[in-house]
Amino acid sequence: MTSTDTRDIKSTIKQIKELEDCDCELVRVAVPDMEAARALEAIKKGVSVPLIADIHFDYRLALAAIEAGCDGLRLNPGNIRQPDKVKAIARAASERNIPIRIGVNAGSLPKTAGPKLPVARQMVNAALEQIQLLESLDFNLIKVSLKAFDVPTTIEAYRDIAEKIPYPLHIGVTEAGLPKTGVIRSSVGIGTLLYMGIGDTIRVSLTAHPREEVIAGYEILKSLDLRQHGPVLVSCPSCGRAEVDIIKLAEAVEAELAKIKKPIKVAVMGCVVNGPGEARDADIGIACGKGRAVLFKKGKKIGTVEEKDFVRVLMREVNKL
Numbered sequence: 001m002t003s004t005d006t007r008d009i010k011s012t013i014k015q016i017k018e019l020e021d022c023d024c025e026l027v028r029v030a031v032p033d034m035e036a037a038r039a040l041e042a043i044k045k046g047v048s049v050p051l052i053a054d055i056h057f058d059y060r061l062a063l064a065a066i067e068a069g070c071d072g073l074r075l076n077p078g079n080i081r082q083p084d085k086v087k088a089i090a091r092a093a094s095e096r097n098i099p100i101r102i103g104v105n106a107g108s109l110p111k112t113a114g115p116k117l118p119v120a121r122q123m124v125n126a127a128l129e130q131i132q133l134l135e136s137l138d139f140n141l142i143k144v145s146l147k148a149f150d151v152p153t154t155i156e157a158y159r160d161i162a163e164k165i166p167y168p169l170h171i172g173v174t175e176a177g178l179p180k181t182g183v184i185r186s187s188v189g190i191g192t193l194l195y196m197g198i199g200d201t202i203r204v205s206l207t208a209h210p211r212e213e214v215i216a217g218y219e220i221l222k223s224l225d226l227r228q229h230g231p232v233l234v235s236c237p238s239c240g241r242a243e244v245d246i247i248k249l250a251e252a253v254e255a256e257l258a259k260i261k262k263p264i265k266v267a268v269m270g271c272v273v274n275g276p277g278e279a280r281d282a283d284i285g286i287a288c289g290k291g292r293a294v295l296f297k298k299g300k301k302i303g304t305v306e307e308k309d310f311v312r313v314l315m316r317e318v319n320k321l
């Protein structure tokens, strides 16, 4: 999700282009007022990734966003409630074949969701209520999300609704925090759901530049072998056996790998005793000794390298593959 003021068309396009550069596949923008809704038309022209308009409270903003050419809507059932207003949105979305995400948030649940029930149940109820309304209007281009800050609540809500509805689920842990802790919360929540086979699109929600969200999202998908995206760095945690500053070396290699896109597994290991074996399935790697390292490919030694050349030679081999 962009963090720019959507009314600032130039900055919003610039940020979306940054997200496109790291292969983001869907971008959501906040639509807090009419000016922001109308700005979507110009923003659409400047970017190529599909744009989702995030709408709260005012159904007219949804209509204006559709008019401006957005590719999808996110509505919060906690704050757009009157059936005639939802009906007007559904009619306009249907005419343009635009999907609507029913985006339930634990922090803004409708009173009809059963306030005494556990939060996960309330979230499911809020979504079901809105789904029934859209279905009664013959609208079924529906996606659903049920996000909470609490990871077990999030998992429980998605597990429950996945058994009840046939629609795609957009998954995430909301307001997960700063990257250090937020990436962990998101990885546990999103990763658990994906491993259970639940989830069709994901968003990592971080207090950071949205580029960090996209990078973290891909890392989650890569860890579960659901996507190949760019290089994977295998690096050992180091131990008393290491004779090189493995943290510094791994960081230098990671910075170089960030410049390339091919899906390749690269290993940086702290010793020649266990290094190649521990990184057996890496495409290319180095296992360091004192002042020298063994260069290996798929766990087999192919040469040796001087310490001053570690990064350069490793990257030369990476680029050759």
Ligand code: SF4
Binding pocket: 236, 237, 238, 239, 240, 241, 242, 269, 270, 271, 272, 273, 274, 275, 278
């Ligand atoms: S590869 Fe070597 S230095 Fe790194 S953790 Fe394993 S044993 Fe220790």
